[in-house]
Amino acid sequence: MLLEVNELAVSFGGVQALNLQHFQLEDRELRVIIGPNGAGKSTFMDILCGKTKPDTGSIVFNGKPTRGLTEVQIAEMGIGRKFQKPSVFPGLSVYENMLLATRMKKDVFTSLFSRMPAGVQEKIEAMAERVGLTSALHKQAGALSHGQKQWLEIAIVVLQDPRLLLIDEPAAGMSDREAEKTGELLLELSKQHGVIVIEHDMHFVKQIATKLVSVLVNGKLLMEGPFEEVKNDQRVIDCYLGRVNAQLEKL
Amino acid sequence: MQLKPAKLINILFILFFAVVLPVGNMLGLVSVNSISLWGRYFCFAIAALGIDLIWGYTGIMSMCQAFFFCLGGYCMGMHLLLKATALQQQLLPEFMTWNDITTLPWFWEPFHGFVPALVLSLLVPAAVAFVIGYFIFRSRIKGVYMAIITQALALSMYLLFLRNETNLGGTNGLTNFKTLLGFELHKPGTKLGLYLVTLAMLCVAYGCCYKIVHSKFGKVLQAIRDSEPRVGYTAYRVLHYKLAAFVVAAALGGLAGMLYVPQTGIITPGRMDVKASVEMLMWVALGGRGNLKGAVIGALLVNCVYSYCTSVFPQGWLFILGMLYILTVLYFDKGFLGLFEKIGSKIGIKTNSERYATGSK
Amino acid sequence: MYKKIISVARLAILLLGSSTMLLTACNSGTSKTEDAGKDSTAANTVKIGVLHSLSGTMAISEVSLKDAVQMAVDEINAAGGVLGKKIEPVIVDPASDWDLFAEKSKELLTDKKVAAVFGCWTSVSRKSVLPVFEENNGLLFYPVQYEGEESSKNVVYSGATPNQQLIPAADYLMSAEGGGYKRFYLLGTDYVFPRTANKILKAYLLSKGIPKENIIEEYTPFHHQDYQTIVSKIKKFAVGGKACVLSTINGDSNIPFYKEFANQGLTAATCPIMAFSVAEDELRAMDTEFLVGHLAAWNYYQSVDVPENKKFVAGFKAFCEKKNLPGGAKRVTDDPICWAYTDVYLWAKAAEKAKSFDVDKVRTALHGLTFDSPAGTVKMDDKVNHLAKPVLIGEIKPDGQFSVIWKSQGLIDPQPFFTLNKQ
């Protein structure tokens, strides 16, 4: 078990944003989380990566609890996060962006004095190839298009070589072709890493949801199951198509 | 190929200040006064490099850099004053006598020797910066809060140094220095020597900062400026990096102050009031923040303008300086250097950072 | 496009505004260079430096001194100059920045090669330029009362030494005529003059048999504005009777202090303040009702009744009006202004006597020189560059002037290094 979450709850200004009874993820599993806006999907990721401190609950990652740790400590344990709004280092070049992310010793003195470990350059170039940024390697990251920034951020997260990747809406702002490529990349990544993806685009979900899909509604887990089952679940259809359904209210 | 004009400028700069000016001085074309003026400007330029590192590259607006500058200055000043006192065969510096102090305060003791003074003038500001920085960065104070807190800190330290009870000379500060390592400070030769040492230190500081900025460490600093949370998620300890940058900036300030004192002949708390720190920030803003050359040029230029205007427009220089500040912030957010580049690109010269500008289109 | 026009217009307004401000500010500055430059071939003029802050915190006090120097220069030039040469003042602004004082003095001495420099107010500025003058053998005329403990051959100190101001004031307060005060609150701004002054006063008072517990010493920072706590302390102190305050409070802290003093119910009758740093110029534009009856000790007041002074006061007012200086004909003279003015004459007289502008010769000629200053006849000491002069205790009147209530017998010799046993 890579990740196990129990009784996780957080509220902002009195509004319950997340109230998760139980959530777990196997190693090398790709999990898709869907749900309407404001369902607490991003908040869940914020808590996992340490950005938001939960009010109650336990998170056990790789056998170790992560509650109370800082973002850096959690990142060091091997959780990488890609945000909904791409967060890269706009002032640095694409190459430098990737260089900073690459897994190596990251303390002050190493950064100041050590030479780059062998193989990093190749690793970065290979990754650039993979995400289609080879030609843009020496461009400033701030000058990239939205889609390219998405790619770059994914590259940054992957280069960190985390055990668990948290990917928030990777296909937003991408063309169908690009989205498909992203999906392929995610599938490939899931062979070595645990991956959690938040996504709205059902085409994309269909492509990558090889195992389980979790549905979050109003901060609670509505259901969990294979994509076909989720797709045909009446409650899920309701919450995506807006048909009135009393079951939703009982949650 | 594109690096060439930039390198050329560097070489011209060093050539002019390291060869032309000193030779001119020896030939009697350049007055000793201008030599020591430039020597002092170089000190400011070193401090400006530190500010550029912490503000321009890391994006932390520290408004107590002048305090670090003064810490370095005071360390050197204490040494010089003890030497001068010994030379006059007195036991205590003059100001202590009229303050009814009979024995040398303990914290003056280490400054009898030149080497300890040298080391301490770098170490003290660095250590102070470490303590302050630790508490500030740890509680994630940033942006405006950082600026105001450091400003308040500078103010309180300024008030403290003004007091005679601190045994650092009060308002009058430390003055009446005679010799440095046996050289008489007022001799033109010593002045030229100090000028050259300062120039050399400026070059060394520039070189170090250049290395820092272009190392991975420097990239992390810029990353912190651009997107601090992302740096955390990329498993860098932001606190450590900020702290390191702050300490280096403080040490550079200390170095500058240390070199400044023997050339100016006085160090007073007036150097570290609220105004002083803001002015230091303005040098960097005017020169072009986030660019080491900009910091150096800004410091040199603003101080030239300051010296010139206070002589030529004794009552109007504040308007000139104030206007310069406003216009810079409003119109050239990349400072003089940005302006030069704009002009340069118009007439077809492509400089190093121009590449970024075109890249962003 | 529209936006562009707006922004260009804004730039134009900003530039226009700044240049007009600059012009108005430089107005007085340019007029002086015109005056000086009228008939000056280089050989026909002799340069002097004027080193007074025209901006920054000290400008408030120092600008008047610059005006006084200029007035003296104009008068001397109108009378034919010195040794047949017109005086050309080189005015720079050290901007209340002590480092800049050193820089500017270097510039004046080495680059501008001036014959003498008239300037400085604060001790720290004097200390800052002192090495420069000693290294380059320049001559600085320093017109402000100071703390002593210093006597450089390169500085002419025309202001009072401690014994020319503090001691007579203390004597007066302790005398039956002055009120026979027995309890003293020494209050000052925290810098070298008040510190030294209070040290001297304390030693002197102790030597006169005042018990230690009847002397309180306290300092506030520069620009201190809030005197509530201190005044309430004084009030408690004053309850014991026969108490007075010896104030070396500097500059802009005085008004808040006096106002608080009056508002908490203290008066000159119950507890007078003897000030060593409050002069007419500071009281000029001010509501003086709080200060009436309080005392000061100086060597000169505008109200001094000698013909030279009448001429000087009238001349100064006319000068300020003619030059369109702020305040115009309402300007007043005071002790430092008087000495700043006198300094130029002393220098001119010494140069005439020495028949040279050479610093060493002028200095030799200065010694023993007498001059009919606005304060009366004063005499340069034979050995040190200090003036022997009268000491006057004045009481503040409602119009911001002082009425002289006590005058020393003859001239008091300067004593830069104060020692108790000599008194």
Add this chain to the structure above:
Amino acid sequence: MEPTTLLTASNIITAYDQSTILWGVNLSVLQGTVTTVMGRNGVGKTTLLKTIMGLQKAREGQVTFKGEHITNLAPYKIARAGIGYVPQGREIIPKLTVQENLQLGLEATPDYKPRMAEEEIYTLFPILKEFRRRAGGNLSGGQQQQLAIARTLISGPALLLLDEPTEGLQPSIAIEIGDILRQLVTTKGMAVLLVEQKIDFAKHVTDYFYFMERGKMVKEGNAATFDFNELQEHIAV
């Protein structure tokens, strides 16, 4: 009588920095109708409304309202011209009371007088009357939604822009809001431009549909003739 065209947007191109969101959108709203734009997340529906409102500058194209150009005018001018805007997330001013929030709606009127009496609004939304002294930020989502609509109604706009009004609302309130919208359109002759993802709600209120994909209108038609099965396919899976 043939209803007149109230708002037209022609060939609108809008971009944030480098990425273009709207690629030449055409749309018109008739007086007294509810026009709905449907489409998945991120196709540019919200950007379209923001462009009409002047919050986002159109790079190309024109917006006309009541026959006058309002392209890229300052938002407050557009509001005063008679367009009310209820954004996604409602954007209630959180620390103002309900009543104050309502009063802010008057800013869009030239004489600061309500076009719809406060009482009338309270009859439409009785819950607001009950909570009128509460801070807007303390209301629940549905209440905020009602407040946001009421806030624009008070100035009597000719056109109401609604951005996903039912998002996060409990169904009963969603229906209520739909009913109110219909009521306004039929009794007051108001026009509504609605942006929605939920077909059921949209179907309930809409006269004319647009379907949007990747910054362009790809399909339009009358509510009566629109093929909803195809649409459902598009939106859901």
Add this chain to the structure above:
Amino acid sequence: MELLLKINGIKSGKWTGPKWLWPVILAGAVLFFAVRVATDSSGTYVQNLFSGISLGSILILVSLGLAIVYGLAGIINMAHGEFLMIGAYTTYSVQVFFTNVLHVQSSNWFFITALPVSFIVAGLAGLLLERLIIRHLYAKPLESLLATWGVSLILIQTARSLFGDLTAVKLPEMLAGGWRVNENLVLPYNRLFIIALTIVVIIALYRTLTATRLGMQIRAVTQNRSMSACLGINTKRIDAMTFFIGSGLAGLAGCAMTLIGNVVPDMGQTYIVDAFLTVVIGGVGKLLGTITAGLGIGIFSKVLEAFFEAVYGKVLILLLIMLFMQFKPRGIFPDKGRTAAD
């Protein structure tokens, strides 16, 4: 140090100790003071308390304008102190006008006139500044800090060339002297007036912000700029109005300051850092926070000053503030919620 923090229930900048502790400490301090005041025969404590409230009210007066300007526009106005100076010089000019042109002998009238005039003059100066410079720096606090620093240099030097020297304003007759509580305790009328003025200003500002159309517009724009625009509010006009009020308040403070101090070109500098601290500690843009912080700093300073000398009191206060920011890096009343986290 770590240990100390742990004992106090403080970990990584966040208060994890019992919630009731702060109120209890506060109540204890108040109780302590109350007992001291009640048993105080010499008037020292009342005097100190009064001094503290008086200083605090000055700080509040100076900071209020700063707080609303920062809250609305995100501008750090380093020239705020200079608007105070403008207000003071306006008062001085009004006095000169009354005595020299109108020949009014009573010194009460000029001051009563000067109060509104200084508000308007400083406000207009602020409006001009907003039009020319600030407008382009909204939501860029650090840049605005530098630009307004330049403005402050220019304003100081302008005042110096216009007025030249140390000036002071006559104290109005009605405010001379003090209220004699007992032999040891005199509360000066001018300070009582400033406290009263501060209360009036707070109430007026509060009324303006809560009960007028302008106030509602200001609050709306402060909280949600773009939505306010969509509702038909001309946000630029509101920005200008806010700047007018903020600067005007500084002018009013300047007018009040003439009661206790003199009028000098750089008088604004004396208070500016303290004012910034007040705003920051109060929680940026929170009026209640500003008021609390102003009073707190005022009283604390005076209490400390009674035990230490003025300078050490000040240094100590600054250190305390630094320490305070460790636990509450966003002030007494921080913005809550998700957005405040980064």
